[in-house]
Amino acid sequence: MHGSDHGSGAPELLGYAGGRLDRVDPIRTNAALLAEAFASPLARRVVLEGLEPVVEGGHLVMEPLPGDAWVEHFALLGVDEQQRPIFAELLADAPDSFLATPRSRGLVGEVPGHEVALYGAARSLLSWHVRHRFCSVCGQRTAPVKAGWSRQCGSCQAEHFPRVDPVVIMLAEHRGRVLLGRQHSWPEGRYSALAGFVEPGETLEEAVVREIREEAGVATHSVRYVMSQPWPFPSSLMIACIAQADDDALTLDENEIQHAFWADAEGVRAALAGEEGAPFLAPPVMAVAWHLLRHWLDGQVAGSTPSA
Amino acid sequence: MHGSDHGSGAPELLGYAGGRLDRVDPIRTNAALLAEAFASPLARRVVLEGLEPVVEGGHLVMEPLPGDAWVEHFALLGVDEQQRPIFAELLADAPDSFLATPRSRGLVGEVPGHEVALYGAARSLLSWHVRHRFCSVCGQRTAPVKAGWSRQCGSCQAEHFPRVDPVVIMLAEHRGRVLLGRQHSWPEGRYSALAGFVEPGETLEEAVVREIREEAGVATHSVRYVMSQPWPFPSSLMIACIAQADDDALTLDENEIQHAFWADAEGVRAALAGEEGAPFLAPPVMAVAWHLLRHWLDGQVAGSTPSA
Numbered sequence: 221m222h223g224s225d226h227g228s229g230a231p232e233l234l235g236y237a238g239g240r241l242d243r244v245d246p247i248r249t250n251a252a253l254l255a256e257a258f259a260s261p262l263a264r265r266v267v268l269e270g271l272e273p274v275v276e277g278g279h280l281v282m283e284p285l286p287g288d289a290w291v292e293h294f295a296l297l298g299v300d301e302q303q304r305p306i307f308a309e310l311l312a313d314a315p316d317s318f319l320a321t322p323r324s325r326g327l328v329g330e331v332p333g334h335e336v337a338l339y340g341a342a343r344s345l346l347s348w349h350v351r352h353r354f355c356s357v358c359g360q361r362t363a364p365v366k367a368g369w370s371r372q373c374g375s376c377q378a379e380h381f382p383r384v385d386p387v388v389i390m391l392a393e394h395r396g397r398v399l400l401g402r403q404h405s406w407p408e409g410r411y412s413a414l415a416g417f418v419e420p421g422e423t424l425e426e427a428v429v430r431e432i433r434e435e436a437g438v439a440t441h442s443v444r445y446v447m448s449q450p451w452p453f454p455s456s457l458m459i460a461c462i463a464q465a466d467d468d469a470l471t472l473d474e475n476e477i478q479h480a481f482w483a484d485a486e487g488v489r490a491a492l493a494g495e496e497g498a499p500f501l502a503p504p505v506m507a508v509a510w511h512l513l514r515h516w517l518d519g520q521v522a523g524s525t526p527s528a
Numbered sequence: 529m530h531g532s533d534h535g536s537g538a539p540e541l542l543g544y545a546g547g548r549l550d551r552v553d554p555i556r557t558n559a560a561l562l563a564e565a566f567a568s569p570l571a572r573r574v575v576l577e578g579l580e581p582v583v584e585g586g587h588l589v590m591e592p593l594p595g596d597a598w599v600e601h602f603a604l605l606g607v608d609e610q611q612r613p614i615f616a617e618l619l620a621d622a623p624d625s626f627l628a629t630p631r632s633r634g635l636v637g638e639v640p641g642h643e644v645a646l647y648g649a650a651r652s653l654l655s656w657h658v659r660h661r662f663c664s665v666c667g668q669r670t671a672p673v674k675a676g677w678s679r680q681c682g683s684c685q686a687e688h689f690p691r692v693d694p695v696v697i698m699l700a701e702h703r704g705r706v707l708l709g710r711q712h713s714w715p716e717g718r719y720s721a722l723a724g725f726v727e728p729g730e731t732l733e734e735a736v737v738r739e740i741r742e743e744a745g746v747a748t749h750s751v752r753y754v755m756s757q758p759w760p761f762p763s764s765l766m767i768a769c770i771a772q773a774d775d776d777a778l779t780l781d782e783n784e785i786q787h788a789f790w791a792d793a794e795g796v797r798a799a800l801a802g803e804e805g806a807p808f809l810a811p812p813v814m815a816v817a818w819h820l821l822r823h824w825l826d827g828q829v830a831g832s833t834p835s836a
Contacts, residue, residue: 236729237730237731237734238734239729239730239734243727243738243742245742245781246781314665337729337730338729340728340729341727341728341729341730342729344728344729345728345729348728351664351665351686352664352665353664353665353667354662354663354664354665354666354667355662355664355667356659356660356661356662356663356664356670356688357622357659357660357661357662358662359661359662359663359667359668359669360667361667362664369727378659380664381693381725382727382728383691383693383728384693384694384725384726384727384728385689385691385692386692386694386765417689417692418692418765419551419649419677419690419692420648420649420652420653420656420690420691420692420758420760420763421544421547421645421646421648421649421650421652421653421758421760422545422547422645422649422758423545423755423756423757423758423765424756424765424767425755425756426545426546426547430551434551434553445753447731447733448731448732448733449731450728450729450730450731452728452729455728457694457726457731457732459732473553473554
């Protein structure tokens, strides 16, 4: 069995992808339409505790907007399939951290995938607002505009847009094996694809080659794009790729990578299946690294001679 | 003739891609190594006028660092193939605009491609510094750290990293034709792929589908990644894709798109060849849109029955 459902009957969910909101760009930039959406009896706010999700009965909690709410304090995430305008309230206080928490990661599987995506978009956007109250150009205060999809400086008028930080996450492949590494802080036995932020002045493919060389000392080429995932901690765009290595000798950057090794198809299969005795603990199913490994493995199986 | 050289003997250059600097991450984060690179007799600064390139004899002008230079005023772009540490001096004053200029676009073709990439990286990085002198979290002053690859707030200590803004640029394809549009401000007759910024909370593929629907009212699916390009005006990462449309009816967002139409392979061929009588004026060869159209056309020609 190949393909995205692995014969289990249910597709494995890629976390934070698969949003179903219509982002209604024309409403964001039209104050009258925005006011109408905000005043609609259908309007809802997604209930959060700080940046954390609130779940009841297998769904994110959505509430009508409070009667005394100000539209300036809310971001319009979009309009859902029931024509409900969905808002998220901007945070009054910055949280201690923007990193993933057990509760925000655990949402995957607790609520339908498109609600996880809605939460992720809200989390990224609210995280950005609370870190951008001041203008990076002149230091004065900014205020949200365009239904929370940008902020403008009250002094120099500079407009600032939400960040999306592209990250490459990739497998180097060498003779039927793929390179996996682990960071010092990870749970024991956990290995995953190497990853790093794309920098100004490089293509995705160049970023993949640079990161694998920096972290593992391996030269690669022939980069293939596989898939992408929004990662709302706070606002990464994970871009998953596979590159070809001509040599398997490793020289690790020990600040970044505690250990790395080349895993074969059987080891990857066992790890993704969560088998005891697998050579490593796979990344969580909701992470794009899991799906990248699955994609690679499916290609290995498809490319091999079937056994009788 | 297919492939990247189109039989002309010389590959068409994708602007700002193909950098050859080693970005030397270990030097950026080590003050002693950075001081050594800065003091090296091999060290050079790329000479700019504001954000504009300076060319002599078919190369970017590189000069030894002035004797009284401060390392804090420079960003280390990387080390070149002659082991020269290459720096760019941070700007004292913000330019009027960060958009592309005839001079910065015209660099492609004037100097080797890897120098265009070096310039693009410098331009993006310097543009980011001059727009981020203040902390977006607390409004106080920031200062460059890590050899110019981040800035830190002197007050709240928040660290800020250079932006890279992912943009999807894409063709919708329908029965052997591709959708092209033009913006109001473009030169007469110029058409190109639709494009837009990726937003928080969506995959690349979701961004492609959203943008085509928003701008042209066309529903698409089956998005394929083709290639990417850094675009230093000021710091976009262009991600080129092709999506499949089931219907060719158009409903344009007239704020964004002045006109759009479906071009067939012969029209695209004539436009890329710059023929008189072509149905549209193609985007410049240095832009990823040109290469995306070429990629699509090569697939059309390869997929059709060759004529005798």
